[in-house]
Amino acid sequence: MKKHNQKAWLFVLPVLILVAFNALIPMMTVVNYSVQETFGDNLFFWEGLGWFEKLLRSDRFHDALGRQFLFTGLILIIEIPLGIAIALSMPRKGFWVPVCLVTMALPMLIPWNVVGAMWNIFTLPDIGLLGYFMNHTLGINYDMTQDPLAAWITIITMDVWHWTSLVVLLAYAGLVSIPDAYYQAAKIDGASNWAVFRYIQIPKMKNVLTIAILLRFMDSFNIYTEPFVLTGGGPGNSTTLLSIDLVKIALGQFDLGPAAAMSLIYFAITLLVSWLFYTLMTKDDLN
Amino acid sequence: MALELRQVTKVVGSNMHIKETSLVLEQGHFNVLLGQTGAGKTSLIKLMAGLDKAASGQILMDGIDVTNQSPQKRQISLVHQFFVNYPHMTVYDNIASPLRLSGMGKDAIAKRVNETADILQLIPMLQRRPHELSGGQQQRCALARAIAKDSTVVFLDEPLANLDYKLREELRDQLPDLLAGRGAVVVYATSEPEEALLLGGKTALMDDGQVTQFGPTAQIYRHPKNLNAARVFSDPPINIAEVIVRDNQVELSPEITWPLSSNAPKTAGTYTLGIRPNFVVPQKTSASQVALKGRVMVSELSGSESSAHFEMGCNAWVSQAHGIHNYTIGQEHDFFMDPSKCFFFAPDGALIA
Structure with a gap:
């Protein structure tokens, strides 16, 4: 019989401890809250799955979830094609490459709350550059503190401005890694630019684009700071995304039980969509 | 069908990548571009294929100037060292796309796809994607793409370089049949003399x-124009030594001399002698062979050949012989070379005899 040496576990231990403290223990605390009710004083009452049931039936949650999917959907529809288009038009070699890359990376280097504050000031109707221009020069009524549509246009534009660069950089990395030989083969066949894009560039960029979409999905689905600073979820509840609503419930109303249940559902949705997407995209490569 | 280059050059920045080249390549046989990595084989192919523009000169196909024509109009196919599908x-679909x-x-x-796939044994793989194929199959697919098309010129740029030994031999045997007729x-293009x-x-x-x-491959092999040509067309590298010709004999060193044969220079002087490793053998097989002595530094077996790297005076030489020969590293061994197989080059590198 073969003897197993159990000492190997020692090597895994540091990672297990680390993961336990940064993921498992906080997560279990949330699970703990989600099935109980508390009124402070460290007094807990068993609630079972009640919070989950209530939450899943509540209109408030449905609305926030709907807004969240709308937001994520819109930014993906805009950022992915736009990012690819910019990457395609960037130079592949020469003096302009580093210039383009640094310019592209700039928005990503700005802290999120600063981005929110920048766009807030930028769009103020009386002093903001964009706000003043729209209202006073063009005469278009544009005030994101009053008008839900203006608020949506602003948060979408802000996210596109902040994060399209990520898609650009990933798509660009995918593009430059395509060997010249492929373009030569296409040239010899007389393939059109569209055919080159469709049959060489897209398939060769597939993996980085999968990562780009996944990252943009997760980040935008969990977005908090920028819309919080920019609109605070308003006007009314029109830009109250899931994370903003969650913080309102948890810290505004101090309803820890429902907030914990919501966190878990939120987490499950993010995980499920990411997993489904990734599995679908990599299905071909596995067999 | 013939492809003609007239004084074609290619300049990149301030570098001359292809120096003035004139060539006439004809159908009916292989036109091999033989040179080491960086010799300009791929650059020349790109020029001929129309993927790059020549800085000056003309490229003609069947007498028609195609210098400024796109690769597609030139009706060519190209197979790369990398498997491009x-x-x-x-x-x-890959084979069908150019059609x-x-x-x-x-x-x-x-009909055409099936015929080509049949020759290249790709029929069972027709519905697979390139990443589901082995390297050899991927390259066969690339070859099929190139061959299925009615092209006027087929460029093969080191097509077998990335394949393993067995596949390389197999495909190399098939290639002439595939392209015949x-x-x-x-x-x-290849970097291997063999x-x-x-x-x-x-x-x-x-x-x-x-x-x-x-020129014809065999002729070039037998009569390299200069020392450089002889170097390019020899693997392992050609053995070189300074020799003195005087008093009707060739002198490699004071101890090693032999009478002038018909292929030696007529005038006395200092020459560079070159002899391919396969004419330097460890056993005497004919009376005319010249005996050498050398200290064996490295010996290796490859297939049914053994080779020995030995030092003789200040020259490092290689011997390559059929069969298995045992050498003791660091020991002096006898080697024999065939003087009739020696090349003599003038100090400027030109072949004398």
Whole structure:
């Protein structure tokens, strides 16, 4: 019989401890809250799955979830094609490459709350550059503190401005890694630019684009700071995304039980969509 | 069909990548471009294919100037060292794609694809994608793409370099049959002298962006124009030594001399002697052979050949012989060379005899 040496576990231990403290223990605390009710004083009452049931039936949650999917959907529809288009038009070699890359990376280097504050000031109707221009020069009524549509246009534009660069950089990395030989083969066949894009560039960029979409999905689905600073979820509840609503419930109303249940559902949705997407995209490569 | 280059050059920045080159490549046999990595084989192929623009000179196909024509108009195919196929298409679609772009009918395409796939043993893989194939199969797919098309010139740029030994031999044997009777000019770039010899036809030796010699392969092998050509066309590298010719004999060192034979220089002086490793052997096989002595530094077996790297005076030489020979590393061994196989080069490198 073969003897197993159990000492190997020692090597895994540091990672297990680390993961336990940064993921498992906080997560279990949330699970703990989600099935109980508390009124402070460290007094807990068993609630079972009640919070989950209530939450899943509540209109408030449905609305926030709907807004969240709308937001994520819109930014993906805009950022992915736009990012690819910019990457395609960037130079592949020469003096302009580093210039383009640094310019592209700039928005990503700005802290999120600063981005929110920048766009807030930028769009103020009386002093903001964009706000003043729209209202006073063009005469278009544009005030994101009053008008839900203006608020949506602003948060979408802000996210596109902040994060399209990520898609650009990933798509660009995918593009430059395509060997010249492929373009030569296409040239010899007389393939059109569209055919080159469709049959060489897209398939060769597939993996980085999968990562780009996944990252943009997760980040935008969990977005908090920028819309919080920019609109605070308003006007009314029109830009109250899931994370903003969650913080309102948890810290505004101090309803820890429902907030914990919501966190878990939120987490499950993010995980499920990411997993489904990734599995679908990599299905071909596995067999 | 013939492909002609007239004083073609290629300049990148301030560097001359291809120095003035004139060549006439014909159909019916392989045209091998033989040269080491960086000699300009790929650059020359890109020029001929129309993927790069020549800085000056003319390229003609059947007498028609195609210098400014696109690769597509030139009706060529190109097989790369890397296996280049459309990643998202099946093998069938890959082979069919150039045919579709040329406007061929559906039935004709199906017939052509199946014929080509049959020759290259790709029939069972027609519905697979390139990434589901082995390296050899991927390259066969790329070859099929190139061959299925009615091209006037087929360029093969080190097509076997990335394949393993067995596959390389197999495909190399098949290639001449595949391309025979297609009426296309076949240009084959390689860095291996052995491959040039096996494929026959004509060889253009390339060195430093220049075609140094062009002609029937066997002739070039036997009469390299200069020392450089001899170097390019020898693997392992050709053995070289300074010799003195005087008093009707050749002197490699005070101890090693032999009488002048018909292939030696007529006038006395200092020359560079070159002899291919396979004419330096560890056993005496004929009376005319000249005996050498050398300290064996490295010995190796490859297939049914043994080779020994030995030091003789200040020269490092290689011997290559059939069969298995045992050498003791660090020991002096006897070697024998055939003086009739020696080349003599003048101090400027030109072949004397």
